[in-house]
Amino acid sequence: MAKVGIFFGTDTGNTRKIAKQIATQLGDAADKPVNISKASVDDLLAYDVLIVGSPTYGDGELPGLSAGHDNESWEEFLPKMIGADFSGKTVALFGLGDQEGYPDNFVDALGFIYDAFDEAGATIVGMTSSAGYTFNKSRALQGDEFVGLALDEDNQKDLSADRLSDWLETISPAWK
Numbered sequence: 291m292a293k294v295g296i297f298f299g300t301d302t303g304n305t306r307k308i309a310k311q312i313a314t315q316l317g318d319a320a321d322k323p324v325n326i327s328k329a330s331v332d333d334l335l336a337y338d339v340l341i342v343g344s345p346t347y348g349d350g351e352l353p354g355l356s357a358g359h360d361n362e363s364w365e366e367f368l369p370k371m372i373g374a375d376f377s378g379k380t381v382a383l384f385g386l387g388d389q390e391g392y393p394d395n396f397v398d399a400l401g402f403i404y405d406a407f408d409e410a411g412a413t414i415v416g417m418t419s420s421a422g423y424t425f426n427k428s429r430a431l432q433g434d435e436f437v438g439l440a441l442d443e444d445n446q447k448d449l450s451a452d453r454l455s456d457w458l459e460t461i462s463p464a465w466k
């Protein structure tokens with residue numbers, strides 16, 4: 291069976307840590323997580339199932355050079371996806387953010403990444419309820435649901451493990 295590809299952006303390492311936890315939980319089903327700064331669009335297209343993650347920086351921005359980071363990240367990657375064909379690919383998204391510090395832009399990057407994969411024709415799975423989070427606005431919301439898994443390592447770290455394993459359970463039909 292084809293493996294699941296895991297790609298992440300990060301500045302301070304939280305998203306890498308979650309990506310590694312996902313890889314551990316998937317075991318043989320997943321390849322080692324790859325930083326999006328080192329990936330090409332073809333690297334992603336090599337997989338039929340992808341799990342991709344990103345923190346949000348600035349005031350609701352993607353990680354990357356504009357946010358003052360040393361390395362390129364999703365900011366530089368998403369434009370490369372324009373015109374790419376992800377039809378037939380199943381993609382699940384996770385985003386890290388800080389709902390207390392950035393209540394008007396909570397996990398906005400998840401929304402930008404959703405738009406890029408949606409535009410490229412991917413089948414996106416793994417929407418989650420926004421119940422249990424306190425914020426004003428998020429680009430990652432569709433109705434009452436986030437377009438992926440939202441994790442807040444700044445304020446709700448203790449909830450992340452359960453949120454993550456519940457989410458992986460719901461999306462596991464994609465690779466099982």
Ligand SMILES: Cc1cc2nc3c(=O)[nH]c(=O)nc-3n(C[C@H](O)[C@H](O)[C@H](O)COP(=O)(O)O)c2cc1C
Nearest residue numbers: 300301302303304305345346350387388392396397
């Ligand atoms: C300068 C700065 C700006 C941030 N902006 C946002 C934001 O707009 N929205 C949000 O939800 N979180 C924001 N965050 C919180 C980060 O997304 C969060 O701390 C995340 O866990 C960092 O992930 P990383 O360690 O993978 O880089 C910001 C954090 C910093 C330091």
